[in-house]
Amino acid sequence: MRVLMLSKACVVGMYQRKLEELAQQPDIDLVVLVPPGWRDPDRGWMPLERAYLEGYDLRVTPIRFNGHFHWHYYPKIAQEIRRFKPDLIHIDEEPYNLATWHTLWHARRSGAKTLFFSWQNIERRYPPPFRWGEQWVLRTVDYALMGTQSAAEVWQAKGYRKPLAVVPQFGVDPVVFSPPERPRSGASFVIGFVGRLVEEKGGAMLLDALSQLDGVWQLDVVGDGPEKENLMAQAKQLRVADRLTFGSLPSTRMPGYYQGLDVVVVPSLTRPNWKEQFGRVIVEAMACGVPVIGSSSGAIPDVIENAGLIFPEGDAAALTDLLRQLMRSPDLRQTLAQKGRQRVMEFYTQAQVAAQTAAVYHQMLKID
Structure with a gap:
């Protein structure tokens, strides 16, 4: 299956380890679109890191309104969809922002299956146009990934009735994040x-x-x-x-x-x-x-x-x-x-998160 993922989070090098693991899952041809960096309101400029790149294609694509969480979007997403012709588009964004609406609009025209990801664990009501866009996404998307069970409950309360799975957005690489060879010593x-x-x-x-x-x-x-x-x-x-x-x-x-x-x-x-x-x-x-x-x-x-x-x-x-x-x-x-x-x-390893995500992909492509 041809999977196109859109993710500003994956400008962070450590997060790319999941992408390598995902690309190793059976029958997945993976392309990941990332911006050149993300201007986080709290952390400042976060440039793209290239840390784990084996087995998949990491492509840099322009972003508009960088740093504006609700308004940012990717103006060349339609071209990327036509270029890759994915079976499935993984929108690693919340359903109430423009990036999700814009990508989902073009994905529907291509016939690709779609999913979004959410961490939101408090029910919020947004003013228009965000509330309208959010409800359209909930009606239109094929699947949802939720970071926690409480996030799943929030979106079900807001009217989401389609399939979902609770899977963390990222795990950790237990080889990189490992205990020290020797116990820490020191007076403090x-x-x-x-x-x-x-x-x-x-x-x-x-x-x-x-x-x-x-x-x-x-x-x-x-x-x-x-x-x-x-x-x-x-x-x-x-x-x-x-x-x-x-x-x-x-x-x-x-x-x-x-x-x-x-x-x-x-x-x-x-x-x-x-x-x-x-x-x-x-x-x-x-x-x-x-x-x-x-x-x-x-x-x-x-x-x-x-x-x-x-x-x-x-x-x-x-x-x-x-x-x-x-x-x-x-x-x-x-x-x-x-x-x-x-x-x-x-x-919580990257391999386990990738395997759970791949299982969702396979399930999605069986959905009529």
Whole structure:
């Protein structure tokens, strides 16, 4: 089968590993269209990385309104469809944006089967024209992939009645994201935080929790965003600024970052229009044998299950207590490291995600 995928997410090199795995599945000829980069509102310019390119064709295509999540689209999608003549078009976009509408319109004219992907786990009502476009997509598309069961429930509540499957958008490569050859040694207890520096990611609450943690520790933050200056000021006020580092890393250097940590904290906070959708950081850290402490927001408990520790979101004292437990117990850290790695190997590798996605493709082409 000839599969055309459209994905701005796949400008990230690590995400391309799934594409290699997908191309290795039986009877799949894969072409993936990506923009030259994506201008993320929080992370800034994210240029295309070329990391994993075996077995499929990665093509760069122009994008209009780059960085505008609802309005961006790919003006040459019709030409690409005519050029490749796909049996199936995988639109790696949410159903309420122009890129999905535009691609689906041209896909219908070609006769190709279509699917979209969604992480949205809170029911939102958009104003026109987004609501109109969203409903048209739900009526017109052949299949939907959902990142979590809660996302599936949201779209069914909004009227989606066609086939769907719950499959993560990406997994991890357990060879790249792997435990260090030797256990980390050092006097300081190293805590990691990865993500956008925005209020809902819980950075301020994490600093409150750390300010009550005794002993020798440091926090290594990877990420950027509008809350950075506020977090730095808060750290100074709490007198922990000398224990913090802020920085950014390309995706290819993230495994080494995780391998230098004792724990990763995912302290996300639910907001009226957002709750944690998956927490890719969780599976990356667990794959590297790093214990994870996560809040109760959104999908975090479902991803971690019994392979990590959960605290009530927003409860700084509870987070301090869990950090203290891990800090004092190398045995607990080792147990959670092993459980986390095992959970990733069972559910969240790129190979498993690719196999589940390929199974959906085969099912779709049997749909009348």
